[in-house]
Amino acid sequence: MKRKIVTALLILFVFFVTGATLATYIITNTTNTLSRLVTLHQIEDLRQHLIISIQTVQSDLYTVHTLLSNKVDTIADNVSKLEATANECNGCHHEPAVTQDLQEVVGLIAAYQESLSYYITASANRQRIEKLQLEAAELGNVLLAKTGAMSFNATRKLKSSTELARSKINQARFVLYLTVGLTFILGAMVAIYLIRAVTGPIEQLVTATRAITKGDLSSTLRTDDKTEFGELATNFNAMSLSLQKNYELLVQEIFDRKQVEDALKESEERYALAARGANDGLWDLDIRSNTIYYSDRWKSMLGYNDDEIGCSLAEWYGLIYDKDREQVEAKFEAHIDGKTPQFECEYRIRHKDNSIMWVLVRGLAVRDEKGTAYRLAGSQTDITARKSAEEQLAHDAFHDALTELPNRALFLDRLAHVIERAQRNNAFFYAVLFADLDRFKVINDSMGHGVGDLLLIEVGRRLKSCLRPGDTVARIGGDEFAILLEDIVDRADTVDIIRRIEESLKMPFHYHGQEFFTSSSIGVALKSERYERPDEVLRDADVAMYEAKSKGGARHEFFDATMHSNIIERNQLEGELRSAMEHHDGFVLHYQPIINLKTHLLNGFEALVRWNHQSRGLIYPNDFIPLAEETGVIIPLSKWIIKEACRQLRIWQDMYRMDSPLMMSVNISSKLLIWPGFVESVASCLQEEGLPPESLALEITESLILEHTEIVLEALTELKKMGVHIHIDDFGTGYSSLSYLHNFPVTALKIDQSFIANLSATNDNQEIIKTIIALAQNLNLEVIAEGVELNHQLLTIRGLDCNYGQGFLFSKALAPDAIQAWIKSNSAHMA
Numbered sequence: 156m157k158r159k160i161v162t163a164l165l166i167l168f169v170f171f172v173t174g175a176t177l178a179t180y181i182i183t184n185t186t187n188t189l190s191r192l193v194t195l196h197q198i199e200d201l202r203q204h205l206i207i208s209i210q211t212v213q214s215d216l217y218t219v220h221t222l223l224s225n226k227v228d229t230i231a232d233n234v235s236k237l238e239a240t241a242n243e244c245n246g247c248h249h250e251p252a253v254t255q256d257l258q259e260v261v262g263l264i265a266a267y268q269e270s271l272s273y274y275i276t277a278s279a280n281r282q283r284i285e286k287l288q289l290e291a292a293e294l295g296n297v298l299l300a301k302t303g304a305m306s307f308n309a310t311r312k313l314k315s316s317t318e319l320a321r322s323k324i325n326q327a328r329f330v331l332y333l334t335v336g337l338t339f340i341l342g343a344m345v346a347i348y349l350i351r352a353v354t355g356p357i358e359q360l361v362t363a364t365r366a367i368t369k370g371d372l373s374s375t376l377r378t379d380d381k382t383e384f385g386e387l388a389t390n391f392n393a394m395s396l397s398l399q400k401n402y403e404l405l406v407q408e409i410f411d412r413k414q415v416e417d418a419l420k421e422s423e424e425r426y427a428l429a430a431r432g433a434n435d436g437l438w439d440l441d442i443r444s445n446t447i448y449y450s451d452r453w454k455s456m457l458g459y460n461d462d463e464i465g466c467s468l469a470e471w472y473g474l475i476y477d478k479d480r481e482q483v484e485a486k487f488e489a490h491i492d493g494k495t496p497q498f499e500c501e502y503r504i505r506h507k508d509n510s511i512m513w514v515l516v517r518g519l520a521v522r523d524e525k526g527t528a529y530r531l532a533g534s535q536t537d538i539t540a541r542k543s544a545e546e547q548l549a550h551d552a553f554h555d556a557l558t559e560l561p562n563r564a565l566f567l568d569r570l571a572h573v574i575e576r577a578q579r580n581n582a583f584f585y586a587v588l589f590a591d592l593d594r595f596k597v598i599n600d601s602m603g604h605g606v607g608d609l610l611l612i613e614v615g616r617r618l619k620s621c622l623r624p625g626d627t628v629a630r631i632g633g634d635e636f637a638i639l640l641e642d643i644v645d646r647a648d649t650v651d652i653i654r655r656i657e658e659s660l661k662m663p664f665h666y667h668g669q670e671f672f673t674s675s676s677i678g679v680a681l682k683s684e685r686y687e688r689p690d691e692v693l694r695d696a697d698v699a700m701y702e703a704k705s706k707g708g709a710r711h712e713f714f715d716a717t718m719h720s721n722i723i724e725r726n727q728l729e730g731e732l733r734s735a736m737e738h739h740d741g742f743v744l745h746y747q748p749i750i751n752l753k754t755h756l757l758n759g760f761e762a763l764v765r766w767n768h769q770s771r772g773l774i775y776p777n778d779f780i781p782l783a784e785e786t787g788v789i790i791p792l793s794k795w796i797i798k799e800a801c802r803q804l805r806i807w808q809d810m811y812r813m814d815s816p817l818m819m820s821v822n823i824s825s826k827l828l829i830w831p832g833f834v835e836s837v838a839s840c841l842q843e844e845g846l847p848p849e850s851l852a853l854e855i856t857e858s859l860i861l862e863h864t865e866i867v868l869e870a871l872t873e874l875k876k877m878g879v880h881i882h883i884d885d886f887g888t889g890y891s892s893l894s895y896l897h898n899f900p901v902t903a904l905k906i907d908q909s910f911i912a913n914l915s916a917t918n919d920n921q922e923i924i925k926t927i928i929a930l931a932q933n934l935n936l937e938v939i940a941e942g943v944e945l946n947h948q949l950l951t952i953r954g955l956d957c958n959y960g961q962g963f964l965f966s967k968a969l970a971p972d973a974i975q976a977w978i979k980s981n982s983a984h985m986a
Contacts, residue, residue: 158382160353163345170341174334181327185320206302209267213295260305263298270294356384360391372399438518439532440468442491447471456514456537458507476503476511483516490520491528498533501542513542555630557608558615566629566637570689573641577682586649588638589678589696590618590656593708595634598671600857606666610673613664621655636675637693646681646713653677653711674709676700681713698722729786731768732779736788741767744799745968748977749820749939749961752953757978759818759852761961762800763968764792784824793827794836801844801851803971808850811978820852820882828855829866834873841877848878854905856884868899875900882939887927896934904931906952908942908962914951921951928955 270291274284359376366374375395376388436453440446446466454464457474464470475483479502490498498518503511518533553565561569570587577583592614599607611634618628618636627639638656643649656677663670678699686692698721699714706712735741746760766774783789804819811817827833841848853874855867871881881900885907906927913920924940931938940952943962952960966977 160349163349167338167341167345171334171338174330174338178327178330178334181323181330185323185327206299206306209295209299209302213292213299260298260301263294263301267291267294267298352382353384356388360384360387363391363395367395367398372402434537436535437532438471438535440518440530442529442531453535456535457504457512463507474505476505479503490518491531493520493522493526493528498531501538512537512539514538555615558612558630560615560619560636561627561629563629563631563637566627566631566639567689567693569627570639570692573639574686574689574692583682584643584645585682586640586643586646587680587692587696588640588649588653588656588711589631589680589693589700590636590638590675591677591700591704592634592660593674593676593704595673598673599634602666602669602671609666610664614660614673614675617659617662618656621652621659623652626652631693637696649679649681653679657709657711676703676708677711678703679711679713694722695719725782728779729782732766732782732788733786735766736783736791739795741769742792742795743767743970744796744803745970746803746974747961747968748966748974749818749959750965752949752957752960756813756815757817757981758815758959759820759850760804760974761820761822761854761968762796762803763822764796780824784826787826789824789826790830793824794840797821797837797851798840798844801840801846804850805844805846807974808846810975816847816850818850818852818880820854822854822884825856828870834870834877837874837879838877849880852880852882852903854882854884857886857888871900875902885941887923896930896936901934901936903937903939903958905939905941906957911940911942911948911952911962912944914948921955924952924957925955928957932956 270287274287274291356376363374363376372395375392379385434452434456436456437448437450438453439448445468447468448466449464449471451461454461472480472484483500483502486495486500487498489495498520499516501513501515504514506512515536515538516533517536518531520528521530521532522528553562553568554560555562573585577585592610595607595610598610611630614634615628615630615636618638622628622638622640625641627641629637629639631637638652640649640652643652657675660673660675663672678696678701680686680692680696680699695714695718698718699712702718703710703712743765744762745765746762748760749758750756751758764776764780766779768774780789783792800819800821804817808816837851837853838848841851855871875881880902882903882905883896883901884905886904887910888907904927906924910920910923910927914924928938930936937958939959939961940948940957941961943949943952943960943964945964948962949960949964966981969977
């Protein structure tokens, strides 16, 4: 734009200068002409004066002729003027012809002057004077004629020159007017151009600026202008875009800030509400002024009113329990010095009522750019209840909840310390007793778990009363107790304490007027150099306890090497049992016939597993089934038993067609019955062998029902829906209850062989059997008598209307081939 303005002004200036120069040139020429005209006018005046002078002189000459004597001075003056006039006229610049005429005039004037001089100075010779007068007059006439002709020509020339000068003046005036007019027009055009070139973009800029002022930040300018305005438009558009982006960022920032402010306000309100409603007390320490703010909750937590505690840190320290103050101050200073990331401490503090409470204090320091803490704020939480709970948990972790005696963990911990002490001091002697209550399960099942719990509490109290102050009695679990005797003299000392325990437990227990008795089987493990861990001692005492139980209970046994070898043998047996199960090698089923006592016909068989051990021979269930249950082998073993029994029954059903198909009874472990896939496994086995479900009876014990009531009920219900029979085995030896007989889908009761064995030839001891049969009949259940070995036993149970019987009287459990031989020899039972 600057270039445009400069170019336009330069063009205007050049145009104006050109016109002015032309006008000046014309004016200059006109001025020269005018100067010449002035000069010509002056010359003309001189000519006129010359003519007048000549005429005067001529007149005087003629007058002198008349009065010559009186006119000499006058003639002389006129001649001088004529000469001067001629000289002046001779000095003008003229054309060559004019110049020649002027020179002639000058010459004539000179001659005329000379002639006049002669005339004036002539002697008084009249003739000569007249002659000189005539010569002068003639010469003056020639001069006058010549001068008049020149004057005429000069006048004409002057008029022509004047017209020429006037024409040039008009020409100069025209040029000036034209220059001024064109300059004005060009200036107007330049102005209009500049207005359009300047005010247009400026107007756009103003419009865009106003739009931006009103908030339209998207307003832009055209950038096709190649002048500074184009650059200005580009920069303006960039500024507009930048403003728009910054505005959007600002709006977003304002929005975000507003959200942050709203969130902060909400957070502050929430914090204020939480602070008012929370149980935590707040505190804020100004380290520079050493003043501290305590919230109302902080003060009320300690039982103080708001005006009872000031703003001093010393007041806080003064309330801290003496033994805890040093650690609180140390942790406080450590965090202020930057040695810990936060201040956290649990300590005791004194309540206004002088009681001691536990608090948890947390705090965080605010630091300046140098890392120096100038403020520390945090909270105080009442953890008295938590501490009490932790103490209770710690107590519960090492104590039995029922008897309040130490539990297994605490007992083993104390035993470990005793072993370490014995290893350092050979003279230190100790013993561990492992006691298990006899017949506790009978009492617990028959009288209820509440009575059983009371019995355990009383047993624990009696055991504790039999010990010395330094000894420990612990409940290991269930009805098992462990006793640690420290610093005893010898084995006899241990026996004395055991006898006191046995005598104490022999005393009757009373409950709501009822009196019942119990005893204990006690295993003892004495100090030995081979003991390094407490569980080893407890294990050997446990082994000795089982030895006492195996000998009838209500006695004690000391652990010896033989028992240890039995443990090794048991471990070996466990390994062999697992191997036999994995390879399906060694297990066989024997079958004991079950006879219908009313028809004397074979009703079915009970499948009894045997382990045909490679080195030990045939092992009976009582010697390996408990071990199988402990190790988990019982599940795959039971599945095999059911499958094998079903397979064999299918064969016999095909071989021996009877009015009522033969049945098969299988004993079921508790672990198998609570196994999630048990029902499906039975169904699959029956389907694979093509055996009707009604041909299978599963025998369970009363204790299994009581231990897993809900799970067992669900499984038995599913089995009963399939058609499988459910028999209660060893009925009468456990917790017999009409409730579970009503609720469970039981189809038959099996009288335990111990009741059958007690029948005498004189029909004594029939009451229990009679009661069981009557109960079964009332519940529409069948009855099976186990262990029938003598004729009078058969006659008695048949007379009591027992449905089925099995035992050695009919046949012992036989292998499959032997069963077929038995059937052939007892064809009467196969009608």
